[in-house]
Amino acid sequence: MTETDRRPPPGRVTLTDVATLAGVSVGTASKALSGNGRMRPETRDRVLEAARRLDFQPNEQARALLAGRTWTVGLVTTDGIGRFSTPVLLGAEDALGAGKISVLLCDTRGDAIRERHYVETLLARRVDGIIVTGRRTDPRPPLAGLRDVPTVYALSPSEDPADMSVASDDEGGARLATEHLITSGRRHIAHVSGPAHHAAAQHRARLTHDLLGQAGLELSGGKVHFGDWSEAWGRRAARTVLRAAPDTDAFFCANDQIARGVTDTLREEGRRVPDDIAVIGYDNWDVMALAARPPLTTVDMNLNEIGRIAALRLLDAIDGRTVGGVRTVACRLVVRESA
Amino acid sequence: MTETDRRPPPGRVTLTDVATLAGVSVGTASKALSGNGRMRPETRDRVLEAARRLDFQPNEQARALLAGRTWTVGLVTTDGIGRFSTPVLLGAEDALGAGKISVLLCDTRGDAIRERHYVETLLARRVDGIIVTGRRTDPRPPLAGLRDVPTVYALSPSEDPADMSVASDDEGGARLATEHLITSGRRHIAHVSGPAHHAAAQHRARLTHDLLGQAGLELSGGKVHFGDWSEAWGRRAARTVLRAAPDTDAFFCANDQIARGVTDTLREEGRRVPDDIAVIGYDNWDVMALAARPPLTTVDMNLNEIGRIAALRLLDAIDGRTVGGVRTVACRLVVRESA
DNA sequence: AAACTTTGAGCAATGGTTTTCTTGCCGGTA
DNA sequence: TACCGGCAAGAAAACCATTGCTCAAAGTTT
Structure with missing residues (x-):
């Protein structure tokens, strides 16, 4: 019997093995490793050496069972882990990882049945908390079936105002863009947006309209151009606006894809950006904003920050400091060449 | 003392509570719920009713501790959960979720220290297995420090051929594109690619070159145009090729961004796509491929499938059926309007 | 030298579930 | 009536780490 033989064949090394080896x-052994109990330095060293030799790692399962905490949070996303939820997720993971907390990923693909199923799984696993995130900024119904598990909604706030939510300051973002255009001397500003029933589109449109009004200006073309979030719509809208209001000298687009479509059309129509017409996008989606000609000035929602703050609020809630309500995160204007 | 008072205030309902209520x-109680033991139907019903009343859910922690399995796998990604790893991840999660397995997400951000840290965390949590995925298709060094935990490398195969890897059939993808162009009558085919040191660029370039040779053709412009993966490079390369070889009638681009840059330039130069010049991309990245004018014919790597197969191999390995080596997943040509 | 303090280390309970082993009871057969 | 088979249900061990408590020995004080 050599020493390695005492190691259990399939399973991992357990504290019992360490204790046995150290005698x-x-x-x-537990106290020696945690540094909690008092003991002769010599004994402690023997345990530490044994743990090192066996490459011991305490079983988180057992520890969690005892402590009643799993140091795990569930991250429920509804949009297939897309462009919006990914940065939120990473921001959250960053803040949580610092506190030794791991993230259990659940993608519901927008399906209520799956969502329900995942919530039950997370509950069965006794997660310490849940973060819910989605693609749209529209409020969403609160997660059903969770009992007293702390939950934070990120990006898509909960419809229940008592829940904890972290949202983007949509109106602030629109303000950044519009004021940038006004202060740089633009006077005929068009606003091209996504579907009128999206909260994001509504907020940005309302604020743009209001700010222009306060500056004594009107929307170029006389109205907000609602459509969808695609480049194709941006191209179509740009042509429409140029025909209806040829003196337009700026476009504020409610996302970067629309903005890119707009710049493409402007270039094809022989208008120089930004000399003749300025363009501002929204989202700061690098593949769009940087590949556009010229690179887009755009509003960044600080999605990472939203995720980070959601995680911090969740940590607070887990520690019992629950403060309900929506907290908004400010946007940031990234100035490039298009405006 | 009403009946609800016996429920422990902060913690969840435990099996003991159910047993007590059912007498x-x-x-x-455990046997009644699992259906394992034999008992009077009346007793079973009493337990089931009690469980229902208390809304009992067994504690996965405790179950895992006993079974020595956690029904959890770690998913280690190196590229910030980007465009490539996301579909792989979803494919894997889909296959695993069917088997009641949850996914613990670890994003290393390409940092070796973080990677090491995550591996230790996953080991401490006793995950049943690990899936490693990354952005590049180049082989990567195997994960350090894991003992006998089953591990599958997806998309980025391991440098150790004994490890289990699932990779994309890069050469097959290039073959699909090139043969499509040749059979549709193109004779002067240019190949615009990414950095020459990327395995993906090399594989695609070599196969394109070889196939053209077998068909008695040569690369238009006489060589592969290596650059980077950007639209800007696609635009530049297209101009270079048109100048050097004006009779070029097709472009095979090693990703969709390059392809989009190429089509943009071709349109600006007055060449019609696909009538005058055909363009094929790679990746089938919808935001690029669909927004291009015309929409791109492109090679789809079936990333979902790669994730799914990686998950299935991992499940096999967890059950003891470990088969090392690289398994490749075939690509698929998505024909749209550009070729 | 006796009583007391300090210290080192083990014991056992804890957490929640599963599973094996055991006990007790009933009916049936010799 | 005695014995055995079968079945229902309980008791207890197992999983693994943590921690308060206990006990014993060494060391200190009067």
């Missing part, structure tokens, strides 16, 4: 009881 | 022992 002490499990209790003593 | 049986925990052991019996």
Whole structure:
């Protein structure tokens, strides 16, 4: 029997193995490793050496069972882990990882049945908390079936105002863009947006309209151009606006894809950006904003920050400091060449 | 004392609570719920009713501790959960979710220290297995420090051929594109690619070159145009090729961004796509491929399938059926309007 | 030298579930 | 009536780490 033979064949090394090798009881071994109990330095060293030799790692399962905490949070996303939820997710993971908390990923693909199923799984696994995130900024119904598990909604706030939510300051973002255009001397500003029933489109449109009004200006073309979030719509809208209001000198687009479509059309129509017409996008989606000609000035929602703050609020809630309500995160204008 | 008072205030309902309410022992309650033991139907019903009343859910932690399995796998990604790893991840999650397995997400951001840290975390949590995925298709060094945890490398194969890897059939993808162009009558085919040191660029270039040779053709412009993966490079390369070889009638681009840059330039130069010049991309990245004018014919790597197969191999390995080596997943040509 | 303090280390309970082993009871057969 | 088979249900061990408590020995004080 060599020493390695005492290692259990399939399973991992357990504290009992360490204690046996060091010639002490499990209790003593535990205290030696955690540094909690008092003991002769010599004993401690023997345990530490044994743990090192066996490459011991405490079983989180057992620890969690005892502590009643799993140091795990569930991250429920509804949009297939897309462009919006990914940065939120990473921001959250960053903040949580610092506190030794792991993230259990659940993608519901927008399906209520799956969502329900995932919530039950997370509950069965006794997660310490849940973060819910989605593609749209429209409020969403609160997660059904969770009992007293702390939950934070990121990006898509909960419809229940008592829940904790972290949202983007849509109106602030629109303000950044519009004021940038006004202060740089633009006077005939068009606004091209996505579907009129999206909250994001509504907020940005309302604020743009209001700010122009306060500056004594009107929307170029006389109205907000609602459509969809695509480049193709941006191209179509740009042509429409140029025909209806040829003196337009700026476009504020409610996302970068629309903005890119607009710049493409402007270039094809022989208008120089930004000399003749300025263009501002929204989202700061690098593949769009940087590949556009010229690179887009655009509003960044600080999605990472939204995720980070959601995680911090969740950590607070887990520690019992629950403060309900929506908290908004400010946007940031990234100035490039298009405006 | 009403009945609800016996429910522990902060914690969840436990099997003991159910057993007490039903007037049986925990052991019996467990058997009733799992359907394993034999008992009077009346007793079973009483337990089931109690569980229903208390909304009991077994604690996965405790179950895992006993079974020595956690029904959890770690998903280690190196590229910030980007465009490539996301579909792989979803494919894997889909296959795993069917088997009641949850996914623990670890994003290393390409940092070796973080990677090491995550591996230790996953080991401490006793995950049943690990899937490693990354952005590049180049082989990567195997994960350090894991003992006997089954591991599958998806998209980025391991440098160790004994490890289990699932990779994309890069050469097959290039073959699909090139043969499509040749059979549709193109004779002067240019190949615009990414950095020459990327495995993906090399594989695609070599196969394109070889196939053209077999058909008695040569690369238009006489060589492969290596650059980077950007639209800007696609635009530049297209101009270079048109100048050097004006009779070029097709472009095979090693990703969709390059292809989009190429089509943009071709349109600006007055060449019609696909009438005058055909363009094929790679990746089938919808926001690029669909927004291009015309929409791109492109090679789809079936990333979902890669994730799915990686998950299935991992499940096999967890059950002891480990088969090392690289398995490649075939690509698929998505024909749209550009070729 | 006796009583007391300090210290080192083990014991056992804890957490929630599963599973094996055991006990007790009933009916049936010799 | 005695014995055995079968079945229902309980008791207890197992999983693994943590921690308060206990006990014993060494060391200190009067």
